[in-house]
Amino acid sequence: MPLQVVNLSEGWRAKLDFPSHIFSYLWIIFTSIFYFMKKVYLVLAFMLAFSVCVLAQQETQEVPLQEMALKRKVAIGRFSNETQYAKSVFYDKDNDPMGKQAADILSTRLAASEKFLLIERQDYDKIVEELATSGGVSQSIGADYLIIGSITEFGRKTVGTQRAFSNSKEQIVEAAVAVRLVDVSTGLIIFSGEAKGEATAEDKRVMGFGKTADYDATLADKAISAAISKLVENIINKCMDSPWKAYILSVEDDVFIISGGASQGISSGNSFVIMERGRSVKNPQTGMMIELPGKEVGTISIIQTLGSTPQDEVSLATLTSGNIDKEKLEKYYLIEKK
Template structure:
């Protein structure tokens, strides 16, 4: 009897863990809108901000770090000005940008220095690169900055010669990558925490012959049989202190069950679902969003 009870408890823990894992497996859509170089390094008379090597380098490093966590679906959106215009239009913004969160970053500090030491029979030369990175994380559905952080990274290499023998300290271009990467790595954990603390959301794009077309598909972790809650957005009120519109908590008005997912590119994938509970007004789909069952 005791063994049976223990077995039952283990089974319940395993089922709970499976449900928990399933809830956490849905990926958030993240777009890196802009990563600029705000320092004077690598800027000449012919500098073109639309073709910024250091900014692209930092953007690629951040994309790689976020992708390696397997928690995000990354969407390439480098046309920053267009994104800002979309954010300012209000209403249905997430569908237009195609992302839940927008990351705006910049390299705020960059420096390279050589430190040498000369002794009687030996000499050493150290190259040190320091980089500072600033990042803002925007909740696309509200346009509000939900996280802002800065971090510094450092990378160095040392070459030593004894009585004229040994490796000479040549210019090491990889130190830039390492310093920027070190700074970004310090911020990634906070980005992950802020994104995953916000409820996963999707949107009803259309209603066709009783079937509900929902944004997101297999690449986000959605599968046939998944059930979601349809929420009606809360009323928006203006905060007199900040002048910003604040959306009040919404209310659950129905449930959807996924029949199938379709689409090739991750950003174009959709899910087809049926309404199993409640009712949805097809004329005001912008008033709803879909989230996980609690």
């Protein structure tokens, strides 16, 4: 739009003592800046609205790309009591109450993390037998890790103080728990740790008044629980740092049956990488067999999950790329797609 020169009044010109053309130039500059800034604000507003739309679209697109939360299968095996506490002539090491208590506490802690499927205790002997007979590969059982533990220290003491008008007494229970985490696929111990816990109960009386604390049997539970709580985070981190694995159990009419199902987080449409096991070599220093890194030979896609419990769940899948030897399925395992 063409700008028009505005004639300012003679009174203002006389007061300011400026030539008329100066006022005209100033007015032109002012109006030009005004229209320019108006356009700048409109452009900035448009750019801001566009940026908000792009960010919202990116957030919407990123949701399906989140990693699958695949749960590991953990078997909690023997928890022994290596102390002399609560052992009498009729002591039965297979039904030790403290060992069972420690295993139950650990099971509860791991279940609360919602990252594991726990195999029942009575399957422990079957797992050990499988490890002994198959060289460490537990395809039929489906456990990823085995936890073995023991109560290595346990003690109870009472300490107190006596003053002129007051006295106090404190019951203290201390416990130490050791655990070993075994990778079932290799039979190797991948984590070993020990922790101590303490629980106390105190009574204090002044001139005969105050609270009293009789023998507290729950202190043993609390001390063991405190010790296990210090180990749980390390166990969880070690299990989750290792790659999730599944195994090919069978092939029927080009449909592959693999271990694991819905309770582990597997669902229709998921894709996994097929790995061929590396060659096993013997370490002359330790005498142990070491499995060399495997190689990727294909991919597989889930078409259906079956089973009602974690123990009997399987998934059906089809081969989407690569080739495998259907007569030697034990050579292969599945891992997550990166």
